[in-house]
Amino acid sequence: MLTKAPHLFDDATRVTAGDSRWRGQTSDDYWAFVGPFGGATAATILRALIDHPQRNGDPLALTVNFCAPIAQGAFDLDVRLVKANRSTQHWSVELSQDGAEVATFATAIFAERRASWSHQQAPFPKAKPFEQILPYPKVAASWVKQYDFRFIDGDPDFRSGKAYPASAFSKLWIGDRVPRKIDMLSLMAMSDAFFARIFHAKRELVPFGTVSLTTYFHADAADLEAENTTRVLGVADAKIFHKSYGDQNGELWAPGGRLLATTTQIAYFKA
Amino acid sequence: MLTKAPHLFDDATRVTAGDSRWRGQTSDDYWAFVGPFGGATAATILRALIDHPQRNGDPLALTVNFCAPIAQGAFDLDVRLVKANRSTQHWSVELSQDGAEVATFATAIFAERRASWSHQQAPFPKAKPFEQILPYPKVAASWVKQYDFRFIDGDPDFRSGKAYPASAFSKLWIGDRVPRKIDMLSLMAMSDAFFARIFHAKRELVPFGTVSLTTYFHADAADLEAENTTRVLGVADAKIFHKSYGDQNGELWAPGGRLLATTTQIAYFKA
Numbered sequence: 001m002l003t004k005a006p007h008l009f010d011d012a013t014r015v016t017a018g019d020s021r022w023r024g025q026t027s028d029d030y031w032a033f034v035g036p037f038g039g040a041t042a043a044t045i046l047r048a049l050i051d052h053p054q055r056n057g058d059p060l061a062l063t064v065n066f067c068a069p070i071a072q073g074a075f076d077l078d079v080r081l082v083k084a085n086r087s088t089q090h091w092s093v094e095l096s097q098d099g100a101e102v103a104t105f106a107t108a109i110f111a112e113r114r115a116s117w118s119h120q121q122a123p124f125p126k127a128k129p130f131e132q133i134l135p136y137p138k139v140a141a142s143w144v145k146q147y148d149f150r151f152i153d154g155d156p157d158f159r160s161g162k163a164y165p166a167s168a169f170s171k172l173w174i175g176d177r178v179p180r181k182i183d184m185l186s187l188m189a190m191s192d193a194f195f196a197r198i199f200h201a202k203r204e205l206v207p208f209g210t211v212s213l214t215t216y217f218h219a220d221a222a223d224l225e226a227e228n229t230t231r232v233l234g235v236a237d238a239k240i241f242h243k244s245y246g247d248q249n250g251e252l253w254a255p256g257g258r259l260l261a262t263t264t265q266i267a268y269f270k271a
Numbered sequence: 272m273l274t275k276a277p278h279l280f281d282d283a284t285r286v287t288a289g290d291s292r293w294r295g296q297t298s299d300d301y302w303a304f305v306g307p308f309g310g311a312t313a314a315t316i317l318r319a320l321i322d323h324p325q326r327n328g329d330p331l332a333l334t335v336n337f338c339a340p341i342a343q344g345a346f347d348l349d350v351r352l353v354k355a356n357r358s359t360q361h362w363s364v365e366l367s368q369d370g371a372e373v374a375t376f377a378t379a380i381f382a383e384r385r386a387s388w389s390h391q392q393a394p395f396p397k398a399k400p401f402e403q404i405l406p407y408p409k410v411a412a413s414w415v416k417q418y419d420f421r422f423i424d425g426d427p428d429f430r431s432g433k434a435y436p437a438s439a440f441s442k443l444w445i446g447d448r449v450p451r452k453i454d455m456l457s458l459m460a461m462s463d464a465f466f467a468r469i470f471h472a473k474r475e476l477v478p479f480g481t482v483s484l485t486t487y488f489h490a491d492a493a494d495l496e497a498e499n500t501t502r503v504l505g506v507a508d509a510k511i512f513h514k515s516y517g518d519q520n521g522e523l524w525a526p527g528g529r530l531l532a533t534t535t536q537i538a539y540f541k542a
Binding site for chain 2: 060061063065067068082083085088090092094101102103105107109111113114115116117118119120121122165167168201202211212214216218219220223237238239240241242243244245247249251259262264266268269270271
């Protein structure tokens, strides 16, 4: 069932190694309305770091600041190891195109995670099994077609008679449309795959753009390998929309009940 | 009641302007066990940006990555405007001492926030008034003495017969010990002023250090000025502690019910 052959996602987030300068390119398959799907950009940045010969440990935290639109085509990734400690590394990545100003600016932390006291306080959200839910219909944006979204709560049905403002909460299964085993890269991309909270709250599409995204990984590569899953249960919510900016906070869970990642973002909207 | 004269906090987060290189110094008044209180460092970084002649708009997001210990004394802040758009700015700040490697690495986003549709979905947490709660006793770390913490929930009382692991949730009023009107700087510092979640969950002090902190501002300077308050209601919780790292997510509310900031961090612990 798991595809081991080239997957669209791996193609979309492919990088060419450099020393401090790596190369990537936008993917038409993961295109959003006015630029690449931010999750694909974030995953491409993460791939350059994971593939870097100086990399030690697993991703712990990635913050991606979206500074300017990325045009279709190739981009450069200026990768810098800012500081290395015994068990952690601090990285910086600047994405630019054709020598222009920085379009995306990311910082990442990698860590060799040692066994410790372990306690998962957050409860695994109740959810109908994936198989019992209809896939979300394919929509216009190409990146949405690459995912299999199955809504348990907060299906963005703008026609229904919901209260207004509607709840910004969503709970859904997320998998790649062509099943692909969840790894750090797809987890990173999926942490940006929730629809804009403002769409849910306002029950309409409005101009929207993520400004900054931060994702924490609560599983290391070995943990993730052991989960051996092609989908995650995602929950996302918002706390406030004010003066053109709104927040989002989310969780990505393995079907077996392990919290894999938490994520937060702040986004611009026009409404 | 509000002190307008020099406040310890302003002294602790003082910066000397440079062009791209600014100067700051650690404060014995805001010292933690093995280095400066991270919130003071974050606020000092934010002050350099707010005071920068090229700065436009108000703080929207600040991510601070703590890469290495900061020693007592002076430090340099290498401040860089990475990208400026019509209404947003992306900044990077690298803190170092005596030309050594980067000790703290921050990215910040400033924005001119325009009026928009506004909706605060998160409910204001129920809380006893500040005046009806006893201050948390002064403890050893000097930075804790600079704050007036009044716990409503999750008082870190390690002797009580609570369940184990105990809840990591806390709800408390936070003000400066010497009252000081809340501004962007103190809000930033307070977003790192929650005690380590692992202390609450394990009901003991263990070696701990914040690795990365992200705070989003949901009020601009005018909103904050209008609140005219010297304290915030803070709530903080954790979702998971695993393989030496744990998370924290928190909210800072104005007493009048406005959500001022949300914050998240990932921290190392040894247990």
